[in-house]
Amino acid sequence: MTGVCADCGCLVERGVRVSTCDDQGCCCSALATRDVGRMAAQITAAFEARDIVSFGALLADDARWGDDDTPTKCRSRRDVVVTFERLLAEGVGGDVVETKIGPAGVLCRLRIRWPDPADPLRRDEVLHLYRVRDGQIVEIEPYDDRSAAEAALASV
Ligand SMILES: [Zn+2]
């Protein structure tokens, strides 16, 4: 069942918003949303403002980041938020310089600012695929290679 909310104008499909209204008093904001275009804007804004709380609100409870054999792997929203907090505290900053949306979610090109320019782990740019399911980021997938990242974005 798909219908437009009579009160605010959101397009709702089986309890999930597929298109969001611009109504300040939106009555459907608590619903899950599949509006990945809006999520891309929210991710960009959160990075710009260094707003970890807003970023965390986009994550699923069991959001994942990093392979199983990575010591710093994240397996929950809290793990991801703590990791971002640690990076910010260390002076590492990131700006979203490009976003692309696709069936898998949002692909972000991040420009990283390092406190120590001699850091051996230093890379100036990284690609993050934010995999979206039911309106939430369920996994952060880093890519070095643009064509691999775009292939992942195009498939679910
Ligand atoms: Zn609405």
Ligand SMILES: [Zn+2]
């Ligand atoms: Zn509504």
